[in-house]
Amino acid sequence: MSHNTLLVFEVTILVLAIFLGFEVISKVPALLHTPLMSGTNAIHGIVIVGAMIVLGQPDKSTFMWIIGFAAVVLASANVVGGFVVTDRMLEMFKKKPTKPADAPQDGKGT
Amino acid sequence: MSTNITNMLYLVTIVTFILALRFLSSPAHARRGNQIGAAGMILAVVVTWIKVGTTSWWAIVIGMLIGGGFGAVAARRVKMTAMPQMVALFNGVGGGAAALIALAELHRILPAPGSPKVDISVAIALSALIGSISFSGSMIAFAKLQELIGGRPITYPGQQIVNALVFLTGAGAGVALVAGVQDEWLLWVLIGAAFLFGVLFVLPIGGADMPVVISLLNAFTGIAVAAGGFELENNVLIVAGMLVGASGTLLTLMMGKAMNRSIANVLFGAFGQVTAEAAATAAGGTGSVRPTTADDVGVMLAYAQKVVIVPGYGMAVAQAQHDVRALADLLEARGVEVTYAVHPVAGRMPGHMNVLLAEANVPYTALKEMDEANAEFGRTDVSLIIGANDVVNPDARNNPQSPIYGMPILNVDESKAVIVLKRSMNPGFAGIDNPLFLEPNTMMLFGDAKESVAKLTAAVKAL
Numbered sequence: 001m002s003h004n005t006l007l008v009f010e011v012t013i014l015v016l017a018i019f020l021g022f023e024v025i026s027k028v029p030a031l032l033h034t035p036l037m038s039g040t041n042a043i044h045g046i047v048i049v050g051a052m053i054v055l056g057q058p059d060k061s062t063f064m065w066i067i068g069f070a071a072v073v074l075a076s077a078n079v080v081g082g083f084v085v086t087d088r089m090l091e092m093f094k095k096k097p098t099k100p101a102d103a104p105q106d107g108k109g110t
Numbered sequence: 111m112s113t114n115i116t117n118m119l120y121l122v123t124i125v126t127f128i129l130a131l132r133f134l135s136s137p138a139h140a141r142r143g144n145q146i147g148a149a150g151m152i153l154a155v156v157v158t159w160i161k162v163g164t165t166s167w168w169a170i171v172i173g174m175l176i177g178g179g180f181g182a183v184a185a186r187r188v189k190m191t192a193m194p195q196m197v198a199l200f201n202g203v204g205g206g207a208a209a210l211i212a213l214a215e216l217h218r219i220l221p222a223p224g225s226p227k228v229d230i231s232v233a234i235a236l237s238a239l240i241g242s243i244s245f246s247g248s249m250i251a252f253a254k255l256q257e258l259i260g261g262r263p264i265t266y267p268g269q270q271i272v273n274a275l276v277f278l279t280g281a282g283a284g285v286a287l288v289a290g291v292q293d294e295w296l297l298w299v300l301i302g303a304a305f306l307f308g309v310l311f312v313l314p315i316g317g318a319d320m321p322v323v324i325s326l327l328n329a330f331t332g333i334a335v336a337a338g339g340f341e342l343e344n345n346v347l348i349v350a351g352m353l354v355g356a357s358g359t360l361l362t363l364m365m366g367k368a369m370n371r372s373i374a375n376v377l378f379g380a381f382g383q384v385t386a387e388a389a390a391t392a393a394g395g396t397g398s399v400r401p402t403t404a405d406d407v408g409v410m411l412a413y414a415q416k417v418v419i420v421p422g423y424g425m426a427v428a429q430a431q432h433d434v435r436a437l438a439d440l441l442e443a444r445g446v447e448v449t450y451a452v453h454p455v456a457g458r459m460p461g462h463m464n465v466l467l468a469e470a471n472v473p474y475t476a477l478k479e480m481d482e483a484n485a486e487f488g489r490t491d492v493s494l495i496i497g498a499n500d501v502v503n504p505d506a507r508n509n510p511q512s513p514i515y516g517m518p519i520l521n522v523d524e525s526k527a528v529i530v531l532k533r534s535m536n537p538g539f540a541g542i543d544n545p546l547f548l549e550p551n552t553m554m555l556f557g558d559a560k561e562s563v564a565k566l567t568a569a570v571k572a573l
Contacts, residue, residue: 007229010340010348017336017349021356024128027135030454030479033361033461036134037328038197039144040357043127045151045200046350047207047335048174049158050342054214055170056162064214065169071210072173078204079155081181083148085196088185090141092468095475 035089042082048075119157120346126150127350131357137474154346177203190469191426194459195255198324201331202248208334209241209301215341216287216297228288230341235284237337238297239304244330246308251323254312255458264313270378273310279303311377317423318500320458322365322376329358361460368454368480370506370516399535402553404562407529408569411437414491416447418483420520421463422456424497424533428559434496435470437567444570449476451483451493451520453501483520490525497531497559503544528552531562 028036055068126146133143162170181200188196212234219226226234253259280303283296315323332354339347366373411417419438425431438448450472452463464477478486487493495502498520505512506519522528528551535547535554546552555562 003227006343007340010343010345013345014336014348014352017352018356020128021131021353022360024131024353025357025360028131029135029137030452030461031464031474031477032134032137032140033454034193034197034459034465035140035144035461036131036357037325037361037460038193038200039130039134039147040328040332040354041197041200041204042144042151043130043147043350044204044332044335044354046123046127046154046346047204047211047338048151049154049344050211050335050338050347051173051207052155052158052162052170053342053344054211055173056158056165056167057218058165060166061217064217065166067210067214067217068166069169069173071207071214072170073177074203074210075207076174076177077181077184078177078200078207079151079181080178081185081196081200082204083144083151084182084185085188085193085200086144087141087148089190089193089465089468090137090144092190092465092471093137093140093474094468094471095138095473 032093035086035093038082038086038089042079042086045075045079045082048072048079051075116157116161117345120154120344123150123154123157123346124349126153127353131353189429190431190466191429192256193465194320194324194457194462195252197459198248198251198255198327201324201328202245202252205241205244205248205327205331205334207241208237208331208338209245209304211338212238212241212341213297213301216294220292220294231288231290233337233340234297235287235300237334237341238301239280239284240330240337241334242301242304243308243311244327244334246305247312247323247330248308248327250309250312251320251327254317255320269310269314273307276303276307276310280307315377317458318455319369319376321455321460321462322362322369322373324459325358325361325365326373326377327358329355329362332356332358365455365460368518369514370518399547400553402529402555404555404565405569407553407555408566408573410492410527410529411441411446411494411566412444412570412573414441414446416449416486416490417441417492417494418449418451418478418486418490418522418525420451420453420493420495420498420502420522421467422453422496422498422501423458423462424499424531424559426457426462426466426497428497430496430560430563431466431470431472433560433563433567435467435472437563437570438472438476440567440570449478449483449486451478451480451487451522453480453498453520456498456501480518480520487521487524491527493522493525493528495522495528495530495532496563499532499544502546504546504549505544509545522546523549523551526551530554531559532556533558 051071130143130147134140216234280300283300287296332351336351456463502522506514506517
């Protein structure tokens with residue numbers, strides 16, 4: 001594929017992704033806006049793929065080493081932190097509450 | 111692995127991300143969605159791993175262990191009340207990574223004969239600019255939310271001009287780069303100016319406007335990552351980055367709408383300055399503040415039919431969500447109907463209050479969004495305001511002079527009685543007087559939110 005054909009193709013999927021994003025996100029209730037933010041945070045952690053490609057290039061200068069390595073560190077913090085925090089949050093949303101140990105169950109109807 | 115197979119596998123990753131977002135439409139299966147997304151991310155990393163081959167594999171592993179280790183520990187340890195700054199931090203590092211990739215790409219292609227293709231240099235300039243702003247802006251947001259620096263707006267004369275000059279410097283360097291000036295220093299200037307701009311533009315923004323800023327920075331990182339996809343000709347970066355960009359943009363617009371302010375007004379409208387005069391004209395309302403005691407409120411709550419709890423940032427600061435839940439449990443055991451009215455911009459990030467209450471084991475069916483909650487205040491006996499202020503300020507409806515006039519609010523003043531838990535009579539974070547406190551059916555219970563709620567619980571128990 002020539003460069004220009006590829007570019008047109010890339011712009012096409014970019015525009016489609018914008019509409020898809022609006023469509024999908026508009027269905028998320030306000031209740032879940034915080035997990036949405038941290039979940040999308042985790043998704044843009046996909047930048048790790050780019051960081052790996054940079055660090056994985058052959059015949060790098062020292063400069064490229066440093067930049068690539070820093071990018072991998074930052075991106076992996078983004079990915080792992082994002083998914084773990086989102087999981088922790090979503091775990092808490094329950095329809096029927098489980099009684100925590102510290103809930104005052106003794107004071108009922110007194 | 112051929113490029114085609116790689117791209118097909120990346121497509122699988124894209125589908126998992128879309129599913130992850132799709133599953134967020136209901137709390138019942140949202141967690142499964144997040145796990146599917148994480149699986150897709152692992153697939154993308156493995157595919158890239160194989161694609162890159164053995165080059166510097168150990169450096170990649172070490173980098174991942176350091177970054178991932180930090181991310182995992184920070185994410186596990188953070189308290190739910192500190193969630194906004196954690197999200198800001200993870201957002202910032204993603205933006206930083208995108209800016210670094212732009213720098214590396216330019217460094218790689220510059221020595222080659224002939225100038226880089228225009229679309230590539232546009233992508234490099236954009237992702238460096240937006241990524242750097244997102245990085246430094248998120249770090250300032252983190253520092254503000256963590257209270258490393260003051261949460262109040264920081265303003266000085268000529269601020270807008272300084273900000274504009276800094277931004278134009280960065281943008282100018284970007285234009286020169288795209289126009290074919292082949293000098294790597296241009297990109298350094300661009301990154302430096304963008305970094306500085308990120309700091310300068312978040313500094314003057316007050317705590318109450320943080321939900322807008324955080325969602326905007328979230329969109330920025332997404333867009334920077336999508337631009338990175340153009341540099342590396344990588345579909346998964348383009349689509350995933352843009353999904354986040356669209357999501358962050360939509361959230362930003364929603365937050366602006368919930369405050370009845372344009373995004374430009376939030377970002378550049380020195381909120382603190384308008385307030386002084388508006389407050390002066392708004393003051394002088396009728397009535398006086400009526401303090402009350404925990405015992406009296408305890409009786410009112412215990413014999414009410416319907417109680418609505420309105421949480422705000424004050425509840426988060428006092429970490430009172432577990433005590434609130436304990437009080438609600440006690441009331442429900444007595445047959446009182448208890449629900450929670452959550453304003454879209456309550457707290458420091460979109461949906462902040464919902465996460466805190468979910469942490470305290472409040473079933474999400476009891477958490478009401480604004481429209482639903484407003485339909486119920488008319489038949490509510492007691493509205494219990496815990497650390498909320500601007501989102502229940504009737505001036506937003508009645509006083510055209512007020513800086514928050516036109517902002518949709520929770521109409522708590524329609525309920526039979528309003529109890530406001532507040533530390534003192536100091537105005538809220540926006541620095542605006544609240545006539546709700548002077549209304550005849552409002553009573554004030556002064557003190558730390560956590561202690562006050564604990565006292566209420568004790569009072570209800572003693573009945």
